Amino acid sequence: MTSTSVRRNKATGLVVLLAGLVMTGVGYAAVTSTAEASVTTASQTQIDQGKQLFQQGCATCHGLAAQGSSEGPSLIGVGAAAVNFQVSTGRMPMAAPANQAPQKPPIYTDEQIAALASYVASLGPGPAVPSDEDLNTSDANLAEGGVLFRTNCAQCHNFAGRGGALSNGKYAPNMMGATPRQIYEAMLTGPQNMPVFNDKTLPPAQKRAILKYINELQTAPSPGGLALGSLGPVTEGIFIWTAGLGALLAVAVWIGAKVR
């Protein structure tokens, strides 16, 4: 009698200990993931919450198990970075099928985005959301970033990062409002028609150099004032042919006007 109760007590203690460990783990994971917006250690509850959100908001196109459908690609193995990019920039969920998902205000909170990301990350290995350390550009080389930007990004995103047109209604978006994390995720995952610049072909140090250069483009003041969209000869030409020639014509009319 006493021996069984003792044994039962031992078992109870073990259960309590296990429960305590699990709860600490879950709590720690929840705290760190929300604090750092990182999903490296996703808790099961977060994944479950993400799965629920996914089935409500994403499964129509991407399939109940994210396996993809005729309306949307499979999300297995795209990683948390892709989800964070698409949802935090408001591109997903899409309002209507189109050649390209336009940017709009995000409809999910940061917490919900983290849950969605951890759910998709749990489906298969893929790039994680870059940490603050990945985005730290204090040691990055600005000039190198400029060369890399012009070689790899400027063909679509314009030499000043203002974006540009592609075929069939697609376009490379303006980068002036993009955060470093979103830009890093875009390079890592190649959203929509953008090619992938994975870490093997464009190592993290070079990505940080590009981030530093884009930050310079976003923040550096323009000595000449009105940039006319930084589109080059198109807008500048329109401006000088209308405003400039218009002013010259007005002066010519004044010179030829009859004097009373």
Place this chain on the structure above:
Amino acid sequence: MSNDHKTDVATTGIVEGDIVEFPLPPHHHRLTDTDPRAARRAERQVSIMFILSALCIIGFVVAYVAIPETSYIDLGPVGTLQTSNLMLGLTFGLATLLIGIAAIHWAKKLMSDEEIVDYRHPVGSPQEDRDAAKAAFDAGVAESGFVERKMVRRTLLGALALFPLPLIVMLKDMGPLPGDSLRHTIWRKGSRIVVDVTGQPLRPEDMQVGSLVSASPADLNEIQEADGDQNARAKASIILVRMKPSDIVSEQGDGWSWNGILAFSKICTHVGCPIALYQQRTHHLLCPCHQSTFDLADSGKVVFGPAARAMPQLPITVDSEGYLVAQSDFQQPVGPSFWERA
């Protein structure tokens, strides 16, 4: 009254005999011609503009010396701009403009406003001058014997016909003939493919599906230095893309790709713009200059735009150390078409 008069002059002249006369409208003097106070006022205005122009030039010098380059000013809709740029432009522009406006104002208000008549003269010379010239020419022809002495005339014509030849021959000095350099690039069997700018060699596993890499041959820099120009780079630039092998519809040659990795020239076949606007889901490569679009999954064929031929594909493979290399040079000339292109 003056209005009626204008319509008369514009529509009908006054007929005197068989000559139609268009009499000039009466001349109206300006206010500055009739009123000395108005003239003095105009004079003052012109002088004030010249003085303001001089002040602007002094302002320019002051702005140049005094305003630091780091100073910026926010002008609302025009945006934030460098104060020094703004002030230098404003002062110098105003100085020039004021001199011009003052000069025109001076001419319009104060300089002489009298109308004068200057009759046209007949264009041709008098008949006797023409007859004299004709006689002198005929005398010259007869005295020189240009008509009778056939041998002299013909040899002169022959000599003059050959005279421009050196000008044509010297055109050769405009540069060496291109030879077969338009048909070849520095790619050759075993040339290692490296990432543009960084020079990092590539293994197939470095690229994932959807990747795009701007690349060049490993020995580009040495060749470019020896050549002293960028021709080698311009011709040898390529892009590497990786797609699912099942997405590849056709290739320009059997076994030219490696597990879904394809290499194409970066130079548009239309007029030679470098292009890397690769859309990874449609496998389309778009040229920003004239919107030529190439389908890289289907032999790089033209699907839209003015380009007349497919984007040349570079055959690639992997060497013994596992790095991506070229199998050979391009099998057709890269870049825009030229006359002798087969």
